Amino acid sequence: MATNNDKAKGVLVDLTRCIGCRGCQVACKSWNERKTGKTTLEGEFTNPKQLNSDTFTRIAFVEQDKGDQPVWSFVKDQCMHCQDPACLSACPVGAFTRTPEGAVNYTFEKCIGCRYCMVACPFNIPKYEWESTSPWIRKCTFCSDRIADGKVPACIKVCPTNVMFFGNRDDVLKEAEKRIKESPGKYVDHVFGKEEAGGTSWVYLSAIPFEQLGFNTSIPAVKLPNLTWNMLGGIPAKVGALVVGLSLIAAFRNRGSSRSDESTEGKEK
Amino acid sequence: MAAHSTSSAMPAPAAGFKALIALVAIGFLAAFYRFAVGLGASTNLSDAVPWGLWIAVDVLSGVALAAGGFSITAAVYIFNMKKYKPIARPAILTAWIGYTVVVMGLAVDIGKPLSFWHPLVMWNTHSVMFEIVWCIILYSTVLALEFAPAFLERFKLTGLLKVLKLFTFPLVIAGIVLSFLHQSSLGGLFLIMPHKLPALWYTPNLPYLFFLSAIALGLAMVSFESIVSARVFKHEPEMDILEGLGRGTMIALGVYLAAKFGDLAVRGNIPAIFSSGKASLFFLLEVLVGAVVPIALYVQKSVRRSAGGLLLASSCVIAGTILNRFNVNFFAQAGPNAHYFPSIIEMLITVGLVSLMILLYRLAVTYLPVFHDQQKMH
Numbered sequence: 001m002a003t004n005n006d007k008a009k010g011v012l013v014d015l016t017r018c019i020g021c022r023g024c025q026v027a028c029k030s031w032n033e034r035k036t037g038k039t040t041l042e043g044e045f046t047n048p049k050q051l052n053s054d055t056f057t058r059i060a061f062v063e064q065d066k067g068d069q070p071v072w073s074f075v076k077d078q079c080m081h082c083q084d085p086a087c088l089s090a091c092p093v094g095a096f097t098r099t100p101e102g103a104v105n106y107t108f109e110k111c112i113g114c115r116y117c118m119v120a121c122p123f124n125i126p127k128y129e130w131e132s133t134s135p136w137i138r139k140c141t142f143c144s145d146r147i148a149d150g151k152v153p154a155c156i157k158v159c160p161t162n163v164m165f166f167g168n169r170d171d172v173l174k175e176a177e178k179r180i181k182e183s184p185g186k187y188v189d190h191v192f193g194k195e196e197a198g199g200t201s202w203v204y205l206s207a208i209p210f211e212q213l214g215f216n217t218s219i220p221a222v223k224l225p226n227l228t229w230n231m232l233g234g235i236p237a238k239v240g241a242l243v244v245g246l247s248l249i250a251a252f253r254n255r256g257s258s259r260s261d262e263s264t265e266g267k268e269k
Numbered sequence: 270m271a272a273h274s275t276s277s278a279m280p281a282p283a284a285g286f287k288a289l290i291a292l293v294a295i296g297f298l299a300a301f302y303r304f305a306v307g308l309g310a311s312t313n314l315s316d317a318v319p320w321g322l323w324i325a326v327d328v329l330s331g332v333a334l335a336a337g338g339f340s341i342t343a344a345v346y347i348f349n350m351k352k353y354k355p356i357a358r359p360a361i362l363t364a365w366i367g368y369t370v371v372v373m374g375l376a377v378d379i380g381k382p383l384s385f386w387h388p389l390v391m392w393n394t395h396s397v398m399f400e401i402v403w404c405i406i407l408y409s410t411v412l413a414l415e416f417a418p419a420f421l422e423r424f425k426l427t428g429l430l431k432v433l434k435l436f437t438f439p440l441v442i443a444g445i446v447l448s449f450l451h452q453s454s455l456g457g458l459f460l461i462m463p464h465k466l467p468a469l470w471y472t473p474n475l476p477y478l479f480f481l482s483a484i485a486l487g488l489a490m491v492s493f494e495s496i497v498s499a500r501v502f503k504h505e506p507e508m509d510i511l512e513g514l515g516r517g518t519m520i521a522l523g524v525y526l527a528a529k530f531g532d533l534a535v536r537g538n539i540p541a542i543f544s545s546g547k548a549s550l551f552f553l554l555e556v557l558v559g560a561v562v563p564i565a566l567y568v569q570k571s572v573r574r575s576a577g578g579l580l581l582a583s584s585c586v587i588a589g590t591i592l593n594r595f596n597v598n599f600f601a602q603a604g605p606n607a608h609y610f611p612s613i614i615e616m617l618i619t620v621g622l623v624s625l626m627i628l629l630y631r632l633a634v635t636y637l638p639v640f641h642d643q644q645k646m647h
Contacts (some may be wrong), residue, residue, distance in 0.1 A: 092393055094391055116396075116458065133305070227463065238449075254346075
């Protein structure tokens with residue numbers, strides 16, 4: 001399906017640089033005109049606890065203990081913008097498209113609301129407007145409108161500590177590998193998103209093993225849509241084989257029977 | 270006219286009949302409420318569990334319950350097992366009503382019901398859901414045509430009946446092919462989430478396992494309703510046919526069980542059977558209730574020859590296979606934030622749809638020539 005080109009953008013999220021100010025959360029809400037709700041903190045600082053139809057990105061606060069000192073990690077979540085998106089292949093009406101810049105976007109006018117995209121997404125990103133009677137699927141748009149204008153996404157623009165490195169995806173991966181090489185021992189030797197789910201536009205560097213930060217490390221390094229296409233692509237052959245096979249069996253088993261099936265009543269198998 | 274309906278043998282709208290109508294009416298009211306207030310206010314669905322009771326029962330299980338339609342027509346018309354001809358029409362009726370109810374269940378479930386027609390003109394051939402929508406549309410049409418003779422006989426439209434008879438074999442073959450595609454594609458939905466669905470259920474062969482279990486369930490469903498209909502309409506169950514159906518169900522279950530465990534073994538997932546915590550419990554329950562216990566019942570000739578025994582065995586198959594569809598649907602979504610129990614509205618709509626199935630079946634067998642003895646009077 002989607003192939004890369006020199007226009008495909010990527011973002012490197014260097015988690016070691018994040019200070020958890022949540023400026024990106026605010027900038028995202030403001031650029032995308034999302035509602036703010038009244039939230040409460042319940043024993044943890046991640047707020048809101050999950051992404052939702054009004055929150056396309058948010059910082060997860062992960063607390064760990066190192067000796068007797070608490071250690072905080074701040075993990076930015078948003079759509080990963082897969083190179084071969086499961087949501088795009090899952091949608092029965094083609095409501096998802098992938099732009100040349102690599103953004104995976106959604107068209108409300110096509111959507112029927114089956115929510116297969118939500119179930120199919122390896123990162124559980126698409127969210128639903130449950131309270132609406134004409135609900136949209138909502139998720140990060142990679143600020144495609146800004147990118148088309150030659151600007152960087154709102155969250156990147158606002159970040160005070162340069163957590164995110166934006167560029168062509170190839171350059172983004174080179175930058176990630178360069179940082180690992182230049183600071184031996186600083187990072188886990190893995191670029192999350194380089195291979196996961198067939199590769200994502202957003203990739204991560206971390207000093208702490210990804211699974212400890214809530215990343216799903218069991219996501220296989222395969223293009224997920226291929227798993228269903230293996231079945232779907234075989235349909236014409238299977239239909240042909242079944243029609244021929246069934247016709248032959250029927251002809252063989254019904255040989256000698258008269259056309260009218262009532263006349264053979266009682267003649268058992 | 271009344272001569273070839275069994276209405277004379279049937280007591281005037283019994284209490285059960287009235288209760289069915291009441292449940293259907295309540296279900297419709299619940300559906301109106303759902304459309305008026307949206308999914309959020311009427312269901313317990315959430316971003317963590319977007320697919321709930323309606324998908325598990327009304328769609329995944331409903332389609333599987335309809336599998337008797339293609340299984341029996343394959344036996345009768347393709348394999349020429351004439352003995353089962355008398356139950357072909359009841360099986361087709363069940364399948365047709367089943368599909369009608371599945372469509373209604375989907376209409377309630379999708380977020381934008383008025384956009385239901387989009388897949389007809391907006392194509393994504395890479396989507397399993399797209400295949401499913403087309404299978405539902407095409408197979409519903411085939412089932413309508415396969416059942417049409419009952420209407421044509423009832424209204425004595427012999428000319429049309431003769432024309433339709435010419436298409437019996439093509440329709441049967443189309444029905445089998447579409448059923449194979451549809452039953453398997455319901456399993457195919459989950460192929461795209463290898464890291465979500467536990468290894469107890471995830472396999473590239475899940476579509477085939479869905480197909481095989483649907484055959485067993487379809488056959489069990491046909492014997493279940495044959496026995497219940499015989500009791501309701503006070504006629505003798507045709508034990509010769511039912512005994513054969515029981516044997517067929519047993520063989521189908523055996524094939525399914527062998528395929529399921531063979532696949533687990535080949536993938537090295539046998540240890541997962543006991544080491545997956547809650548998933549293990551539900552997996553074992555599904556296998557025991559849906560396959561092991563009914564096979565143990567069906568192997569006994571005395572069970573296959575008694576209506577009560579067959580009723581018990583087929584009930585097990587029905588419960589166990591529905592549990593399988595529940596397991597696949599819910600464990601595929603069971604992330605750390607997944608908590609789900611259906612709301613009252615969700616349950617009322619599902620109960621309403623099941624009641625509607627029974628009601629439509631009962632109306633059809635009362636007013637149309639569905640059973641063998643009714644057909645013979647023509």
